Amino acid sequence: MPAATPPIDAELASTVDLDALRIDLTHEFIKKQRAAAAPSSPLDDLRANGAFSIDEYTASTARSTADVPLLVCRPAGAVGRLPVLFYLHGGGMVMGHARQNLDYVLELAQEVRAAVISVEYRLAPEHPHPAALEDCLTGLTWAATHAMDLAIDPERIVLLGLSGGGALAGGLSLFLRDHLDLRPVGQMLVCPMLDDRNDTPSAAQLAHLGGWNPATNAAAWNHVLGGRAGAPDIPSYAAPARAEDVSGLPPTYLEVGAVEMLRDEVVTFADRIWRACGDAELHVFPGGFHGFDFFVPTARLSRDARTARLNWLRRTLAAPRRRTGGSAG
Structure with missing residues (x-):
């Protein structure tokens, strides 16, 4: 008898068969997926008939370990120094690229009259932690240093991470809080991977489903952490749920579907921010699975999720500008 789970939204279920969507994150699968998903269309497709200017840069700093490609996107005709959506793509930190879902992020940016900076960070398993986080830090500090040339406002940067990019955004927020005088005005973590331990009730409850399930999640984390997922000494900059102190974080938007294994780690992270007197907005969308709105963007639930993100932004x-967080009690 199949395990009992919360029901999948009927409109989503009529379009996506999760049982058929099984992901075995072997090295061979990752290689094939990267090749299949490599960007083939020119940047003009993202420029949306002149709605955005998009320029390619290479970021480096005195402390960076690699040069980092960036896409810097700006609404056409915008004047003055714009706020920034600092975008970290999804793909479990093992797949994906800086153009992935960028068309959607540009739609958000157009609504709030913001620039977008998308980071081509290094991927595991070839480049395990902290390579991707270092690349994100390089991109952010370079952008802040060149804010005048880029016509952006370094005091109005929102970190925007999807799935594996959510792990990077959350880890970057913690690192900035602890080490640098550069504070984002907010962080938006959409279905983020926050915990490498894979041991929540939702992980057990939804283990039999396809899509991004506990087996896939564990494989991704092991690629990122060099086979050490679940070890007692994993740093919080790699897996934000490991942070003992979540005070002092910027206002945080957290979103997850009720029918995905990441549900409980996201809910717990929001609760910990509130207990630390911080600012968090949590959305758990009933019937939603991992990445549901990118599979079926026209579904009612998807439109509700996208509206919630836009309203928070x-x-x-x-x-x-205000002081962030408080001291953990």
Whole structure:
């Protein structure tokens, strides 16, 4: 008898068969997936008939370990120094690229009149932690240093991470809090991978489903952590759920589907931010599975999720600059 799970949204279920969507993250699968998903269309497709200017840069700093390709996107005709959506793509930190889902991020940016910086960070298993985090840090510090030339406002940067990019955004926020005088105005973590331990009730409850399930999640984390997922000494900059102290983080948007294994680690992270007197907005979409709105963007649930993100972005970018978080109690 199949294990009991929360019901999948009927509109999503009529379009996507999760049982048929099984991901075995072997090295061979990753190689094939990267080749199949490699960007083949010119940047003009993303420029949306002139709605955005998109320029390619290579970022490096005195402390960086590699040069980091960036896409810097700006709404056409925008004047003055714009806020920034600092975008970290999904793909479990083992797949994906800087153009992945960038068309959607540009739609968000157009709504809030913001620039977008998308990072081509290094991927595991060839480049395990901390390579990707170092690349994100390089891109962010380079952008802040060149803010005048890029016509961006370094005091209004929102970190935006999807799935594996959510792990990187969360780890970057913790690193900035602990080490640098560069604070994002917010972080948006959409279905983020936060915990390498794979041991929550939702992971057990949804283990039999296809899509991004516990077996896939464990494989991704082992690629990122060099086979050490679940070890007691994994740093919080790699897996943000490991942080003992989550105070002092920027206002945080957290979103997850009710029918995905990441559900409980995301809910727990939001609760910990509130307990630390921080600012978090949590959305758990009933019937949603991992990445549901990118599979079926026209579904009602997908449109609700995208509206919630846009509303949070508008409030966050419109709010006056303020001190973040509090001390953990």
